[in-house]
Amino acid sequence: MIFENNLHFAQQLDKQDILASFRSEFLIPEKNGEQLIYFCGNSLGLQPRTAVVEITKQLAIWQNHAVEGWFDGDQNWLNYHDEIKELLAPIVGAKPTEVTCMNSLTVNLHLLLTSFYQPKGKKIKILMEGGAFPSDQYAIESHVKTRGYEYQDAVIEIFPRDGEYTLRTEDILSKIHQHKDEIALVLLGGINYYTGQFFDLQAITKAGHEIGAMVGFDLAHAAGNVPVNLHDFDVDFACWCSYKYMNSGPGGIAGIFVHEKHFKNDFNRLAGWWGYQLDKRFKMEKGFIPESGAEGWQVSTSPILLMATHKAALKVMNDAGFENLRAKSIQLTAYLEFIINEINQEKGEEIFKIITPKNPAERGAQLSIICKENGKQTFDALVEKNIIGDWREPNVIRISPIPLYNTFEEIYKLGQALR
Numbered sequence: 267m268i269f270e271n272n273l274h275f276a277q278q279l280d281k282q283d284i285l286a287s288f289r290s291e292f293l294i295p296e297k298n299g300e301q302l303i304y305f306c307g308n309s310l311g312l313q314p315r316t317a318v319v320e321i322t323k324q325l326a327i328w329q330n331h332a333v334e335g336w337f338d339g340d341q342n343w344l345n346y347h348d349e350i351k352e353l354l355a356p357i358v359g360a361k362p363t364e365v366t367c368m369n370s371l372t373v374n375l376h377l378l379l380t381s382f383y384q385p386k387g388k389k390i391k392i393l394m395e396g397g398a399f400p401s402d403q404y405a406i407e408s409h410v411k412t413r414g415y416e417y418q419d420a421v422i423e424i425f426p427r428d429g430e431y432t433l434r435t436e437d438i439l440s441k442i443h444q445h446k447d448e449i450a451l452v453l454l455g456g457i458n459y460y461t462g463q464f465f466d467l468q469a470i471t472k473a474g475h476e477i478g479a480m481v482g483f484d485l486a487h488a489a490g491n492v493p494v495n496l497h498d499f500d501v502d503f504a505c506w507c508s509y510k511y512m513n514s515g516p517g518g519i520a521g522i523f524v525h526e527k528h529f530k531n532d533f534n535r536l537a538g539w540w541g542y543q544l545d546k547r548f549k550m551e552k553g554f555i556p557e558s559g560a561e562g563w564q565v566s567t568s569p570i571l572l573m574a575t576h577k578a579a580l581k582v583m584n585d586a587g588f589e590n591l592r593a594k595s596i597q598l599t600a601y602l603e604f605i606i607n608e609i610n611q612e613k614g615e616e617i618f619k620i621i622t623p624k625n626p627a628e629r630g631a632q633l634s635i636i637c638k639e640n641g642k643q644t645f646d647a648l649v650e651k652n653i654i655g656d657w658r659e660p661n662v663i664r665i666s667p668i669p670l671y672n673t674f675e676e677i678y679k680l681g682q683a684l685r
């Protein structure tokens with residue numbers, strides 16, 4: 267599509283948008299009576315109107331049934347996650363038995379590392395992205411230390427080439443093969459939080475398996491944003507949070523994926539009663555027997571109120587249809603890219619340098635933009651104009667147009683403000 271940099275054109279795109287009505291399903295924050303232009307859904311997605319409805323429903327069950335809420339009726343709390351699994355599975359390309367929601371992201375990463383990081387002999391290393399999200403770095407650091415290794419002996423970090431901002435798939439694959447006798451686990455983000463680069467999960471998984479390593483992904487910035495096929499890609503495990511692209515609320519319940527081929531394996535795990543075989547869970551017997559599937563990694567009693575917002579938000583996403591969301595997302599991000607490039611062209615220099623890959627297949631709903639000068643002032647000036655992006659030191663503004671609630675007009679207005 268040939269884009270135009272004017273209000274009428276942006277409004278026309280909004281008129282043609284088959285998902286336009288979904289914006290009204292969300293509560294858009296306001297300042298001084300004016301709606302914010304919110305481009306920060308990659309950090310905290312907006313609140314769906316149905317969240318309070320679903321929470322209220324669960325509060326009423328608590329009020330009226332108390333402990334019987336766990337067992338009473340078809341919609342009892344013991345089964346409450348079943349529908350969530352059905353909603354989650356297509357979003358990450360999994361079978362419902364391969365996913366569950368539990369805990370929070372970093373906690374789940376720890377639980378999965380306990381099972382899937384299996385250093386043996388010379389194969390003790392974890393391959394990860396240099397500059398990964400700090401929580402992932404700390405989780406990995408603490409795992410190699412608790413297994414008795416020094417960080418520098420057990421972690422291989424891969425960085426972009428000099429002068430480049432993103433990783434080349436060929437470099438990731440060759441790094442895997444180069445260290446084929448040392449790597450026990452390949453663990454990357456699905457999308458790098460800083461650059462917005464979407465990795466080739468399938469190729470990376472294949473390369474990892476060729477050298478006999480486990481392969482897992484932190485999908486914090488990928489789940490609900492870009493299409494992934496965890497089952498078909500043969501990924502061993504994955505985890506994600508639900509408060510970014512899944513709009514499930516601050517600190518919302520997180521998700522995990524474990525490939526079906528591992529269901530029979532006898533993994534090390536940090537067990538708790540909620541992962542026990544469901545039909546015998548309340549017999550309270552000695553000796554842990556895991557429930558089959560991802561649910562075997564559950565530890566604690568389901569946090570129903572967190573799951574309520576998650577369920578409400580996933581239903582909205584499901585109503586919109588993930589393919590529709592992705593199609594609109596590609597177009598929104600392309601329009602944002604066009605608007606930024608227009609400014610650069612006008613100024614005759616690249617004052618806003620986009621470091622996110624140009625190829626739509628290698629990115630989701632985020633552009634990371636390096637400001638050549640006055641980055642923080644630029645960001646603050648946007649906030650003054652009620653435009654919310656997100657600032658990353660030392661000079662990056664991340665702008666994330668979300669297909670469920672952002673509009674082309676908002677992107678046009680961002681361009682006017684930046685100009």
Ligand SMILES: *Cc1c(COP(=O)(O)O)cnc(C)c1O
Pocket residue numbers: 370371372373399401402455459484486487507
């Ligand atoms: C957002 C994010 C996290 C946050 O983890 P929490 O445990 O939810 O605080 C971790 N890792 C990545 C890659 C993230 O993008």
